[in-house]
Amino acid sequence: MHSSVRHAVKCFFAEILGTGLLVFLGCMGCSSTVNSITSPLQASINVSLVVMMIVQSFGCISGAHINPMITLAACVYDLVSIPLGLVYVCAQVLGATLGYGLLKVLLPAYIMDVAYNDHGFCVTVPAKDITVAQAFGIEFIITSVFVMVCCGIWDPRSANLIDSVALRLGLTVGGLVGIARLLDAGPATHNAAVLAHC
Template identity: 25%
Template sequence: MVAFKGVWTQSFWKAVSGEFMAMLIFVLLSVGSTINWGVEDNLQQADVVRISLCFGFSIVTMVHCFGHISGAHINPAVTIAFVCTRKITLAKSIFYIAAQCLGAITAAGLLFIITPVNVIGTLGVTALNEGLSVGHGLLIEILITFQLVFTISAACDSKHKDKLSTLCIGISVMVGHLFAINYTGASMNPARSLGPAVIIWKWENHWIYWVGPIIGAVCAGAAYDYIYCPDSELKQNFKDALKKATQKTKGKYIEVDDTRSQLDADDLILKAGAIHVIDIDQTERKKAKDSASEILSTV
């Protein structure tokens, strides 16, 4: 139960419901743009530019609307990357990912209901180009998700004072689609691929759209936070801990106490423009003093 501290609060469940709603709207609007409305002999080719713009601007809109409520991850790969970089706890991420997947499935179901049967097709299920191998598809998903999550990490960086961070994330999604739609369908988001797959029940090579984005997201988050723009305080703590660990006292290694509490390391507070990462646990402790409410948020 200690691991789930901070979960059983009203503000956290508002954040979880925000992830559900953001994913529902995102998938409904963006996947809806992939529907082929041509009929019989007048079939229309998928408009790559239209689809890319819809995905990109949908993300911009959802991040703007839900960024201060839930952080608008709107992507299980992003949530997992933030677990690895200690911006959100594992316990909280479980609820986020569940809400995201449920929102995507609900959106795909609604889209299936409101779309005429003769134009439903595959309902936007992501699929590999026939000329690509599974390995190629996996690599492409890793690469396009890497650039997305690296952009998100930069947008969330409190040292990066960019007021257009929300727009930058949308452009990153747009660029990924412009490049990879004809390769893999440009998922970059396991939940986005899961929703249509569940409704149409088409699972061919579906694992690629989980493994690829997760690998790309974790690599991007780790590269940004631990290589390119490491937190100076965290870096110094690691150095101090390593120094103490290598010291000996009477033939025994001394015990090392990290100067930074685990609670502080679980959820980092970052602010950059319209995007915020808010520490639920810290706010919950503050709430016990002044009855203030809490909000968790990361992009």
């Protein structure tokens, strides 16, 4: 097998696993039950730790993009070719779908029930006072901040600071998810997760 094909296959499976784990563990850690309601702070901390684990585990294989917008930014930044970027995005959507499917299999039905959660479990929905345009603006800004942080990490001037990448990305995502959870009712900032629920 040609080395570029082997690399693409490795990246494909790393992105499937990473994105699947992000959706599975991220949503599971944000789940509420009859006896326990998850606060935005708990959701933030959970997602931070999940992202740190995924970046530490899969960053050396694929860069652990685990988000189509990060892959798009990597293509623009010329870190990933467009064909490989398409492989990443396909893997991310597939991984998110598999992660959400695993949640549906393993979590009790009442947690996944639409009636229990108004709109369904782990679905990005604006809060009742937020319009669709406002939600789009919030998501756009939050995603842009995440992309800017990734570009800062990829910058050659940051090459000697790679030992803390998992920590920096995890805390960034956790902070952004905490902000987003105050304004909507679901897993913001992750496009593949949103597609997995469709």
